Every structure is written in structure tokens, then in C-alpha cells.
Amino acid sequence: MGSNWENFLENLGEWTGTFTQVSIDGEVLSSTPSILTLAGLEDNQLVKFRLRRFANNTDEPPTSDRVQEYRSLGRQAVFFDTGAFSKGSLQVAPFAEFGAEYGFVSKNRRSRLVQLFDKQSNFASLTLIREIRSGTAATLRPDLTVEQLLGKWVGVACTCYADWRDPTTMQTSLAISQVGESLQQQLTFGDRTISSTARIDGNRLHFAGTTPRKILLLPDGASSNTPLQISHRQPFFVEAGWLLSSNQRQRLIRNYNDKGEWISSTHVIEDRLN
Template sequence: MASQWESLLQNLGEWQGSFTRFSPQGTLLEDVKSVVSLSGLNNNQTIRQIVSRQGQADLVLEYSSVARSTLFFANGAFSQGSIQLAPFTEFGAELGLIHEHRRLRLVQLFDKNSQLDKITLIREHLAGTEPVERPTLQIEDLLGEWQGEAVTIYPDLRSPDKYSTNLKLQLDDKGRLIQSLSFGERTITSSGTINGSKINFDQNQIQVLLLPNGASATSPLQLQLRQPLFLEVGWLIQPHVRQRMIRSYNNKGEWVSLTLVTEEKI
């Protein structure tokens, strides 16, 4: 199994793209061109990261280990963010997917009142490759049955878990979205109201935003203490291939796992 550092090295290169900021309701607020370069120093023992955003000073970071708040999958997909939910503090995470010469990253931030505050979608391609931009995700893209393979990794770096998933999405006669997710022995069914580019799942105050480039952002609108929670990014890479990443927290607010699902419509 690749080490966390080796998995991080999958992200080396110059990534050109943009940071697109949305309100919690999905309104586009700003779109800023960006270049993020990750280069290896001292035989890839150190990484220098330079983040250049139009109209802002460059951010330069150097590091030679992976932070406790960050986990990588073998293909370079990763998440970094809060390791503990606590009252009156900001909370959030970045979820980053990678496919061939493209990356899709999502940052979800909550304010000190535990309300969803900022959503940033980062779409990138490696310098020298053609950018491939998929249309904004539509509900019709998601309907049907998806068969997936999931890998769950853990902050304590114990062995990953691998299992199959099955996701069914359909509309009922009132136009509500019915979702049935099966993994292992468990099946979870939920229903949501579709409102333009938003889906609201009532029973748990979860919102899904449909975003450009086939992306989706799933999160609570309001964090609840002593309740488990998760943040999720989805990416429709091709009409029948989707990736999802889920960062999960337990009822004590502790970050407990990170899951990557690759699923195909059947």
C-alpha cells in the first residue's frame, strides 16, 4: 500500500484553473483564475506549494510530512480540514478528487454559529493538457442505479476497508427525490425536495447543491453538537461514471474516516 507521502506526490505539477465561490444557497459570488504548483525538492522529500490567485498575493508553503488533519488515497485524492467540531469555532474541510489530468476540489466552511457559510469549487487541469469542463450537474444526470466500490481510510492509518455500494435515485409521483443507499448489510433511504439547483433532505437538514463541471456539494446547513455528520463532494466525470468523497464525524464531533466511492450507472 502506498504511503501517505507517496500518495501526496500524485498531485505534483502545475494545476491551472479557478476558485469559484458560492453562497450557501448556491448563488455564484466570484470566479477567480488560479494556478497551484506543487514541486518536489530534495528528491521529493519536501514539497513546495505555490498558490497564485488573480488579484491576490501568492501563498508559498513548504512541507515534508502530511498533517494530521489530512488523508490521501493511493490515486492522490485527499481531504484536509477540521479534526474536531467544537462550539463557537469555525469548522470546515476541503475534499479533493483527481482523475487523469484533472482535479476537482470543494471547500465547505461553517461560521462560529455552526451555519454553512462559504462554498468554494476549484476546477483544475495540469498545464499542457486540455481543460475538460462538464456541464453543470442536473438532477436527470443522477437518476437511476449506481453500482460502486468504496474505500474507507482512517486518521489512525489502520488498514483500509473496501466494500461494494449501491445507490438508487428516483423521483416519486410528487416530484420528490427518493434515495436508497446500500453498503455492507445496511440500507439507508431518504427523500428530498428539489428546488432548482438545490436538493433538501428534510429529516436531517442536509442540502445537496448541483454545481458546474458535474460537481455536487453535500453538507448540513447547520451543524448540531452531539450528532454525527458528514461532508461530501460528488463529481460526474463521464455521463455514467461518478466519484464521491465523504468525510465523516462521530457524535462527539471527532473526525473518524474518509471514504472514496467510484460508481457506474448500470
């Protein structure tokens, strides 16, 4: 696996996109155009970040123009070999907002997702950012559906740890089937197998249990997987996914322990067998 900085450089370029606000029930609320530039300078030892956002279209003057320079990356940001990344809060704290951001990169496309929880630790808002490399003919993916997820997926999960130990890799298997209005999942990784069942409700998947969860199926093949509420007293994970093609999917997962501490980030690349 490359260094965090080397993997970050996979995101260099100019990306034209939209910031789309999505309700916690998966309803698209509003979108604003954007241009994000990540320029490598000084033999890529310096990266200049510039994000412009616009009211209606990118031919107008921007409504906001943010510039930042990077020579290093914070501990909370983990980049994987493909350029995919996850970053977010290091600690869940009472009466404090909590957030996680994810990014996927594939040739001339990027998909990013931001999940926010309010000061009462409830899932509160979602932003989907769909980006195309400027000057290319890349296109957006269709809206994600249950049918696109059905089948058996096999892949590899790479996990990076907050305590800086060496990353680990693990084979994964995920079988997804539909029975009536229910979705059944069986996830195997290492010597563990976890089974779960969700109620299908349009573009929402509701998982009951000790920690109720919701998966939202979103535009551009994206998905958001969160608890309805998080706690600094019990372990949990938050996740984003992106269906890059009909038979390949990637997922990013941030794991927290029973003290609310971020302990690891995992990137899964999986292919459908049937």
C-alpha cells in the same frame, strides 16, 4: 493502498484554475483565476507548493503569492490511491469555525471544494476550485443536473480511520430515481440500506428529517452535501462529489461522531449501470 505521501504525489504538476465563491443556495457569486504548482524535489521527498491568485487573468501580476514546503502531511489530511483527498477540522467545538476541503484528480483535471461553517455551526460558505493541468487540452464538465444522477450506481468505498487502523473497502450500491418534484435515493453498503427522499428545487436538493441536509448541484459536475447545521453532540457527515463522466462519479465523505470528533474519511468510486 499506497501510503498517504505516495498518494499525495498524484497531485504533482501545474494547475491553472479558478476559485469560485458559491452561496449556500448554490448561486455562483464570483471567480478569481489561479495557478497552483506542486513540484516534487529531492526525489519527491520534498514537495514545494505555490499558489498564485489573480484579479482578472493570469497574464497580470498575482494579487497573492503563497509558498509552502511539505516533507510530511498532517493527520487531518487523507489521500487515496487516485490522488483524491479530504482534510479539515479534527473536532467540532462550540463558537469555533468548522471547515472541510476535498480534492478529486483525474488525468489532467482536478476538482476541489471547500465547505465552511460559522461560529454558530451553520453552513456559511462554499468555494469551488476547478483546475486543468497547464498545457493540456482538458476541458471543464457541464453543470451537474438531477438527470445526470438518475439510475443505479455501483462501486467501492475505501475508508481510512483517524485511529490509524488499516483502511477497509466495501461494495456500494446507490439507486436514484425521480418521482415528480422528489428525488428518491436508496444507498446500500455492507449489510445496511438507507433510504431518503429530497425535494427538488432547481439545483438544490432538500432533505428533511432529524438532521436537515442540502445537496447543491454545481458547475463542472461537482456537488456539495452538508447538514444545514452541525453539532458536537450528534454524529454527522459532510460530503463532496464529482461526476467525471456520464457514467462515473466519485464521492469523498468525512464522518464525525457524537462528540464532534473526526473519525474517518471515505472515498467512493462508482459507475452507473443504467
